[in-house]
Amino acid sequence: MSKLDNIPVRHQPTEAAGRKRTNPLAHVFDELVKFCQSRSMFMLHYCTGCGAIELPPAMTSRFDMERLGIQPMVTPRQADILLITGYVSIKTLKRIILTYEQMQSPKYVIGICSCTVNGGMYWQSYATAKVLKDYLPVDVYIAGCMPRPEAVISGMRELMSDIKSGRAQNWKRYYENYDHYLGNQQKLFGEDWQTPTDIIAEARHYGLMTDRTLGEHTALLEKHQRPLEALEMRLSAREKQKT
Amino acid sequence: MNLSELLIELLLMPLVAFVIGLGMVLMMRKIAARLGRRIGPPLLQPIYDIIKLYGKRTQISHGLIHEIGIIMAVGGYVAAETLLPVPGMNGLADKGGVITLAYVMMIPSLGMALGVGQCANPNGSIGISRALTAMLAYDIPFILVIFGAAYVYGTTNLADIIAIQQQQGVSGWGLMQMPLLALAGMLALPAVMGKQPFEIYIAPAEIATGPMVEMSGKFMGGLFVMQCFQLYTAGVLYTTLFLGGGAYWITFLPKIYAVVAIPMAAAMLFPRYRTEDVIRLMWKWPVLVGLMGLAVAMK
């Protein structure tokens, strides 16, 4: 499952590849934005496993994450970091992927707990997804069963310094290697798995298409893809039965 | 005053308001943190947040009305700032008056309602219906207080109101002349600012921040900017009506910060009220106190 080239290595930023930057101050702005991104991180509270219990102390008076500009946000639209706090059951993983795809780039994933690294003590379970980075690009892992708030905060600081120096570019890997991630997702959820977000179109939009974006798995997706339909508007459940 | 001077003031007033508002947002978060025995965010946190939001790569727009809604939300307050006299700058205060201001202050909520409507997210619609209901709740005491103050001073011109108060020193302040109306205003202030305990329309854990649910990137940034203006407007309006405005920034700034800090410090201690409770509370106590104040003023 984990070939060497699947491991999320830090790769060089490809920022300026597609667009031509003519503004002489562009780099100053980039640095400013990067700095602000590292100092203001909204994290989605979506808590999956038992590791979530270490987050309240990390946020409240004892360790106070707001000092670092980290604060909870409740919708994926506004969040910058997705925390996966513990074992991920297969059902949960579907929701995690849906949530991740709805987040706005640049976005970062932090895997807290050993269970997200290699399955942890649920390694033999039939119902959990073992290695999180097979399904999503993970920026930082914080190992431990469960990691203490100090460890969580030091992991956050790691991510902050990565963002500041421009190394945290893993969200691009999801677009660049979409076929690989989709393949792993299909292995778990069946081949008719699909999400409402059109990743391929987004990859095109950001200029992140590579030869690994499309492949046999995306071909399979295209075969099964149903177009998104607007939800029907009705006032009560009973109305439908009448018609 | 010639035209170029006026133009400079119109440009400067919203800018000053924004900077002061950033300080107020920081102060609010610091108060919340200190009450929870935390340290709270660093000094420049509100700016980091806004720059970060504008710097996001993905900016999802749900259509033209969504964008116009945010422009209305920010623009309404920008217009309001030019109607609020501050030390050294009167802007349009001479021509506008407090009634125009009350109208302009409603534009942001309506803009938000428009923008959120196009997002077509049910959580957003619930949130905005709650926000408009809350507006209905606090507008009654708000208008009462404004009407009472205008009646006592005999003018709706904010610049004149400040001049009248400053002629008589501290004893001429609205707070001394009509303490009941000032109290009613103070009671309604947290609701006008839309902060705890009257933020059921945001309700993060229940309807996922309500109106803001689909707002992301620069749209959220716009709302963060709007929040700065919102706190500033509430603080300056109250100071102008009841605390004698300010002849100098050095006396003016502590007043407006105190006006925002006092209800905030008390309000952070309460759990939030449900929408119908907000209405009941707002239509009962501030309205009652305000009506009594009005009766005393008109005797």
Ligand code: SF4
């Ligand atoms: S690593 Fe331990 S604490 Fe974390 S989710 Fe797994 S079993 Fe729970």
